[in-house]
Amino acid sequence: MSDQHPDQGAKRGRPGRRRAVGLGVLVGIxxxxxxxxxxxxxxxxxxxxxxAGQNGAPEVGRVGPSALSGLREGVxxxxxxxxxxxxxxxxxxxxxxxTDEEPAPPAVSPKSLRPDSYEMRWWAPNxxxxxxxxxxxxxxxxxxxxxxAASSTRCRLxxxxxxxxxxxxxxxxxxxxxxxxxxxxxxxxRGPRVYRLADAPAGQRGLEIxxxxxxxxxxxxxxxxxxxxxAHCTRVSKSVTPA
Amino acid sequence: MSRRLERLTQxxxxxxxxxxxxxxxxxxxxxxxxxxxxxxxxxxxxxxxGTAGPDAGPGAKQLAPRxxxxxxxxxxxxxxxxxxVTLSRADLPGSAPSPRSKRNxxxxxxxxxxxxxxxxxxxxxxxxxxxxxxxLDRESISSGVDVLSDASAVKGDLAYTASRAGLTCYAKxxxxxxxxxxxxxxxxxxxxxxxxxVGIGPGQQARGIRITAxxxxxGSGITVRLFVDALSLPYGPAExxxxxxxxxxxxxxxxxxxxxxxxxxxxxxxxx
Numbered sequence: 001m002s003d004q005h006p007d008q009g010a011k012r013g014r015p016g017r018r019r020a021v022g023l024g025v026l027v028g029i030x031x032x033x034x035x036x037x038x039x040x041x042x043x044x045x046x047x048x049x050x051x052a053g054q055n056g057a058p059e060v061g062r063v064g065p066s067a068l069s070g071l072r073e074g075v076x077x078x079x080x081x082x083x084x085x086x087x088x089x090x091x092x093x094x095x096x097x098x099t100d101e102e103p104a105p106p107a108v109s110p111k112s113l114r115p116d117s118y119e120m121r122w123w124a125p126n127x128x129x130x131x132x133x134x135x136x137x138x139x140x141x142x143x144x145x146x147x148x149a150a151s152s153t154r155c156r157l158x159x160x161x162x163x164x165x166x167x168x169x170x171x172x173x174x175x176x177x178x179x180x181x182x183x184x185x186x187x188x189x190r191g192p193r194v195y196r197l198a199d200a201p202a203g204q205r206g207l208e209i210x211x212x213x214x215x216x217x218x219x220x221x222x223x224x225x226x227x228x229x230x231a232h233c234t235r236v237s238k239s240v241t242p243a
Numbered sequence: 244m245s246r247r248l249e250r251l252t253q254x255x256x257x258x259x260x261x262x263x264x265x266x267x268x269x270x271x272x273x274x275x276x277x278x279x280x281x282x283x284x285x286x287x288x289x290x291x292x293g294t295a296g297p298d299a300g301p302g303a304k305q306l307a308p309r310x311x312x313x314x315x316x317x318x319x320x321x322x323x324x325x326x327x328v329t330l331s332r333a334d335l336p337g338s339a340p341s342p343r344s345k346r347n348x349x350x351x352x353x354x355x356x357x358x359x360x361x362x363x364x365x366x367x368x369x370x371x372x373x374x375x376x377x378x379l380d381r382e383s384i385s386s387g388v389d390v391l392s393d394a395s396a397v398k399g400d401l402a403y404t405a406s407r408a409g410l411t412c413y414a415k416x417x418x419x420x421x422x423x424x425x426x427x428x429x430x431x432x433x434x435x436x437x438x439x440x441v442g443i444g445p446g447q448q449a450r451g452i453r454i455t456a457x458x459x460x461x462g463s464g465i466t467v468r469l470f471v472d473a474l475s476l477p478y479g480p481a482e483x484x485x486x487x488x489x490x491x492x493x494x495x496x497x498x499x500x501x502x503x504x505x506x507x508x509x510x511x512x513x514x515x
Contacts, residue, residue, distance in 0.1 A: 065333035072337040081379045082491035089498065105501035108508050110333035
């Protein structure tokens with residue numbers, strides 16, 4: 001029979017054991033929190049913060065609301081007749097090329113000036129997330145500078161750039177967007193306007209972009225881009241009526 | 244309730260006429276794909292933040308703002324308030340106002356038989372019907388304001404959304420009205436009325452009804468769904484209303500939420 005009461009022995013060892021367990025739990029919680037905060041889909045990844053290439057890009061102009069009608073009609077051509085489900089639309093700022101910020105709702109005052117731009121977002125029947133934008137700058141030079149910056153791999157995660165198959169002079173870009181989804185973009189400029197079409201295919205969220213995984217998305221957006229005003233595609237797919 | 248029903252029948256009837264125009268130009272190929280809502284991507288999930296689904300029912304909590312009404316409510320003040328709050332063409336890029344269809348006194352009498360007693364409005368006003376898009380992309384959006392005697396009257400007037408009997412009555416009157424408006428080439432193959440809720444911010448939700456009609460071109464085999472949504476937001480003694488019609492898919496939930504938020508923000512800036 002032990003001359004130590006079993007409870008006493010347990011009591012003597014408990015404070016030290018409790019401290020070790022508590023510290024372990026705390027470290028585990030902190031590690032989990034850090035992993036969550038720094039994961040690409042959390043929206044708090046340090047790469048999402050503005051960087052030099054993005055900060056130098058020109059901004060869109062400001063216009064009265066009536067100027068937006070033509071922009072909307074142009075962008076709406078991309079997916080007409082309810083082929084896809086429109087879920088969001090509105091004006092955007094130049095930085096949206098990097099931030100993927102949602103389009104803004106109408107201004108409270110009907111007389112307010114708005115950004116000279118328009119964006120529409122759809123869910124395609126296959127689950128892809130498709131976006132089309134037009135951004136209008138002060139002049140051709142500003143639009144060209146914006147096109148260079150927006151279609152650049154700078155300030156983006158896992159980005160690659162290549163020439164698009166269409167429209168003429170368009171650029172393709174693949175990257176991980178701020179939601180951690182693989183995304184295919186096509187950009188082209190026509191005068192002071194820059195057009196962008198983007199496709200984030202369903203089920204491609206993660207830390208890497210698989211080789212060839214965006215080839216179908218690029219084929220889609222390069223073809224659809226021919227429907228945008230002024231695209232002037234010379235080689236047209238049978239299923240696309242050019243603008 | 245009959246005011247809202249009257250507006251719905253006008254809106255629905257106009258939409259059916261528009262359907263005949265839209266569908267007459269369509270071939271089967273245009274309607275091959277149906278725009279079903281796919282699983283959401285990460286971007287879409289983020290975009291839908293802050294809105295409630297179509298099945299958000301009367302059980303959802305509602306935090307209506309407290310509205311000060313320092314002066315007696317009159318028809319003139321109600322009209323002025325409505326004029327400041329309701330939607331304009333500037334709020335809907337790509338839209339143009341279209342003429343409103345005429346009132347039908349016999350429909351109003353039938354609507355009055357549906358459930359709740361008529362709540363007399365002190366005044367209010369309505370925006371034009373704004374239409375945009377072509378063919379199956381065509382949608383129309385309008386808004387209205389009704390000023391009643393007090394917030395309790397508004398609560399009673401909006402209670403129809405919780406009543407199954409009210410919805411059934413609505414469906415009957417609307418079916419009859421819309422069929423009456425349709426021409427011989429367009430047929431209403433079915434009509435369904437359900438409650439609808441749209442979130443417009445923390446603790447606030449607009450409630451109303453969604454009418455889904457199947458519309459067909461006689462002899463062609465082509466059918467398309469028509470969605471007519473009527474949403475109301477209580478604002479003290481006033482009701483802020485949004486009406487939308489759209490083919491194939493309803494007007495985007497986020498669009499409805501943003502426009503209702505706009506009505507609410509304007510109401511705050513222009514005291515009753």
